[in-house]
Amino acid sequence: MTNFASPIWVLGQVQSRLQFQWPLPTWWFGLIAVVLAITIVTIVKSSHATILQKSTLLTCRLLAMVVLVVMLPGWSLLQEKTGKPKLIVLVDTSLSMEYPDKHSLKPLMPLAKWVFDPHEIDPILMLDEAQGDVIVDLVRMELSHAFLNGALSMSGPAIKDPQQRFPLMGALKGVEDEYDIHLYGVNDVVKPLTYRENGSVDVNADLTVVPRSAIGTGILEVLRRHRGQSMAGIVLLTDGRVNRGASLKQAGEVARQASVPLIIPQVFGRSDAKDFELVQPNAPISVFVDEPAVFEIDVLRHGNLESELQIPFQVSDGELDYVIHAEFQPGKRETQLSMKYVSSEPGPKTLQVEHLSENGDSWGHPAYSYFAKRSHEFQFEVKDDAVNVLLIEESPRFEYRALEDLFQRATNKAGRKKFAVSSVLGSVAPQLAQENPNVYSVIPKDKDWLFGFDVIVIGDVSPQLLNLELQEMLVEYVVQRGGGLAMLAGEQYLPLSYEGEPLEQLLPAGVERFQVVEQSARPASFVLSKLGRRSKVMSLEESVDENIDIWSQLNGPYWYLKTPALKTGVRVLTFAESEEADQVPMITQQFAGAGRVVFHGFDSSWRWQRQGSSGDAFSHYWTQMMRFLAGASVGDGKAGIEISVQSRQVEFGEDNRIYVRYLDPQQAPPEDNVVVQLTKNRLQSQIVRLSRDGIQQGVFTGTIGGLQLGKYVIEFVNPLQGSTKPKSVNFYVSTGDPEAEYLEADEDGLRQLATSTGGKFYDLEDWGRVLEELPDGRQVVVQKISERRLWNNHWLIGLFLSLMSLEWWLRRRWYN
Structure with a gap:
């Protein structure tokens, strides 16, 4: 006996479907077909009846046979309670996800409420100030957080009950109505993600940010854990950097065979391995006519340090205009630009140092950079006074x-x-x-x-x-x-x-x-x-x-x-x-x-x-x-406080150096009591006291050692002395893995992965389409609510007998 079922409609979590059981061997279909064919031939070849009479007799016989076929299998109408298909969200928590990428601001405006509101940044104001497009630095992990949590803060205590769940508030808001959501984080292991008390998914609280990235193996592990279950798909938030375990191609092949599509929203941007920034300006805020003054600024490069490199910069003050180069030897991360300046005219001056883009040069971006500094203006006064x-x-x-x-x-x-x-x-x-x-x-x-x-x-x-x-x-x-x-x-x-x-x-x-x-x-x-x-x-x-x-x-x-x-x-x-x-x-x-x-x-x-x-x-x-x-103090003529570090990428076992600079040196504290807080992976914090850097009145430094693997955040503690609290600074400690050396996202690999599994890759500006285009998935029957036997009805038997009787009566009448 063979069981057949076909869903008719699904309303919420209740499914209605038809089911029948054929009680006879399959060859009986052939026997019935033969009998039906003989009947048709007999009726058609009858010479005593008209075409109308033959058609009427044939219709009665066919309808009777249809009723018989409906009754024999025992058709039933089932109503069943169904479970939601599972939707897996897999978040990459390896070290490369803590790296900031360059993004053009204008395409991100539809996502402003998710990406910028948690940081209290006004993108409209940024565009107005730049009078054009703006290039912003956005950390990949923060984009993953925005995709899941929207405008909810990334900070806050974790929930006490690890089983408690909250609805997603980002691009997948409302997804719980149709899917059973399972959230995992993956670096070299796969672990479930938990929530914070503010309702946000904690994308890395239970996971140490490490330079090991096994995303392909993580996909295979998720497929193994949910084998035999109804999976609508896997939403993968990653930059595609894999340095161990199964490749993305291998994982995609297994997902394709399991009919599990991968949906991959973009959480990265343009990352240049030759990235750099200008830090630690050191210059007088006043100079004297006809006397040389030296203006210095450090150039810090990121990414691959193995090559010898020259970066051109243009120096100008409106009249003076020349080019100098920051030169890096292999293995060298930091160098210094030193510019000697002499003015014959008194008054306020501005000396600008700006990266010079050459033909075919992939450095920088023509738009204004809001976070990473690729140019600097020294503002100072040229004095003629004795x-x-x-x-x-x-x-x-x-x-x-x-x-x-x-x-x-x-x-x-x-x-x-x-x-x-x-x-x-x-x-x-x-x-x-x-x-x-x-x-x-x-x-x-x-x-x-x-x-x-x-x-x-x-x-x-x-x-x-x-x-x-x-x-x-x-x-x-x-x-x-x-x-x-x-x-x-x-x-x-x-x-x-x-x-x-x-x-x-x-x-x-x-x-x-x-x-x-x-x-x-x-x-x-x-x-x-x-x-x-x-x-x-x-x-x-x-x-x-x-x-x-x-x-x-x-x-x-x-x-x-x-x-x-x-x-x-x-x-x-x-x-x-x-x-x-x-x-x-x-x-x-x-x-x-x-x-x-x-x-x-x-x-x-x-x-x-x-x-x-x-x-x-x-x-x-x-x-x-x-x-x-006389007060030709070190600074750049501005107010406020800046924090910087010697290196944003530190190899395990090396020390790093923290700098706090008062832009107005006279606002610096009289004693060496500048304090910053060093936090590892948003969990472990310690206080670091800095001391004044030599004869630079507004610069305080301190060396930190014994650094473990992970992400570190430096926040200013005191003394502010009326200044606005400066922006925190991040740096990362790694083992020198390829992930830390080569941080460019693998966009091509991720697009191929999504296509090969029947899924889709979504650009940042298309986040809003992810929810509406999610695969439906297969409904899973949890409980049978009712069963109605359609074959066991008096009206079907009566219809069958009526059709057979009508045929017999008409035959008797027309053929006699």
């Missing part, structure tokens, strides 16, 4: 005379003085002080007068000349006003006479720690520290090696001070080295509040006159030092 300097000395020693002479005679190319110098000389005759308005025998107790100077130079001054009240004013001048202070040690008073005095807080060490060293035979020599070698204020030559040689050849001191320990935050620029003593700090620099202090532990820089390649290392050094102390 630096207002105050010299304070007890007596006119050699150091004082050389400095006063330099500041009075130094002029620029146009003949204008570089410095406006005033002097306080404790030993000067009062009559001489009255005759010269720029010379004083005592320090006026006038804060406005003192605060009017750009730089104050204190020599070997006695506490009687620099009393407590004046010392407090001087501390306030540095800490509050942001003034620059240079201190020149002396054999009589500074710093040994200031123990416990207010001025002591500006010294690099406690007064009791200073010790006098006197060279009897030969003077000590100067040795630049690591910081001094890369500091422009200590640069007497353009070449680093030549600069080191020049400093080692300068006339060293016979008398100097040494200290075994420095205060926190004090940086050494130059050491003194001799046969009698080890290296001791000679020139130190520190930030005190908004100002800066440079301490010289010797008093014989005047001996540098007529030395150096320029013939006057003394003049070169002190001119640069005065510019530095």
Whole structure:
């Protein structure tokens, strides 16, 4: 006995279908057909009946046979409760899914509510500001989140009950009405995904982001788990990067044989293995007419580091226009662009550094980049004003005379003085002080007068000349006003006479720690520290090696001070080295509040006159030092805070370096107390304290080691000091797998996978069509509700007998 069924209609989760069971062997169909054929032939060949009569008799016989055929199989009408077909959602959670791609903003506007609303970004405003299209960086995993969860946040606590389910709110909103949804994440293993309390699918909470990607094997595992079940299809959210296990082609063949189509929405964009960004600008916010200033910015490249590379950049200020190249050797991730700039005209200036696209060059994009920086503008002021300097000395020693002479005679190319110098000389005759308005025998107790100077130079001054009240004013001048202070040690008073005095807080060490060293035979020599070698204020030559040689050849001191320990935050620029003593700090620099202090532990820089390649290392050094102390601070003329890292892709076992930069250096905190939070995989957090980077007032750095595999997020904690909280920065730690080295999505492979399985690949702008074009799937019978036996009806028997009787009566009448 054979069972046959055919669905008639499906309403919700109730299915109605016809079923019959044929009780006789199949050859009986042939016997009935033969009998029916004989009957037709007999009726047709009858010579006594008309055509109408023959047709009527034939119709009755055929209808009777049809009724008989309907009754014999036992037709039934079944009503059954059905289950929904299963729809599998498989999310790639490997490391490459945490990589940002480039996307044109205009095609994404229909998806703005899902893609941009969670980040509180206004795409319309971005387009208006750019006056054209905008290229944005979107992380692949965040696009997967947007496809599933819409505008729901990616953060928030996980639900306590792992069995609890919420409806999807993204492109598949409402899919639960027709399908039984199963959510999985896959990297090198397949695990079910859970939900957050806000109702969003947690795309990577239970999975460690790893550089191992076995998407093909994941598809096979899902097919195995649901073997024998009704599967409408698999929605695959991936970039197609596979570096282990079964290939996408192998998985697609198995899915095709199982009649399971793969639906693949696009969650990636244009990714260039030669991607780069400009980070860590380092430049003055004020320069002086006819004096060279150096503007620096780091170039950080991503992707494959094995090749040698040159990236062209155009430098321009409206009049100046030239091209420089960032050069990368194999294995090198970071390099620096250094631009020397000289202006002959005062006023506000802008120096722009922009990537130069060449013919056939795949770098960058003609549209404005909103996230990754491919250009930078240095905004600064070119000044023609003389630096207002105050010299304070007890007596006119050699150091004082050389400095006063330099500041009075130094002029620029146009003949204008570089410095406006005033002097306080404790030993000067009062009559001489009255005759010269720029010379004083005592320090006026006038804060406005003192605060009017750009730089104050204190020599070997006695506490009687620099009393407590004046010392407090001087501390306030540095800490509050942001003034620059240079201190020149002396054999009589500074710093040994200031123990416990207010001025002591500006010294690099406690007064009791200073010790006098006197060279009897030969003077000590100067040795630049690591910081001094890369500091422009200590640069007497353009070449680093030549600069080191020049400093080692300068006339060293016979008398100097040494200290075994420095205060926190004090940086050494130059050491003194001799046969009698080890290296001791000679020139130190520190930030005190908004100002800066440079301490010289010797008093014989005047001996540098007529030395150096320029013939006057003394003049070169002190001119640069005065510019530095006068407030030519490192920055780019803007406000706010920026966070960056040395590398966004870190190989396992390597360290990474964090940078926090205050764009306005005077907003930087006085102490080394900048704090950031380092979070791994959105789960494990730790606090990292950063310290000031050398003589850069607004830059704080810190090295982090012991990094495990995964994604790290750096968020700024404090101190904001009225600034807007900066945007967080991500970086990734991998094992050097191919997935971390080659991050371009395999779009061609994914399109072929979808086509080969009878599914479809959807571009980003077509997300809205995914739900309406999902395969129907096969309904699964869960429970039989009712069965109505259509064959067991009196009217069918009556119809059969009536047809046979009518035929018999007509035959009797027409043939007799």
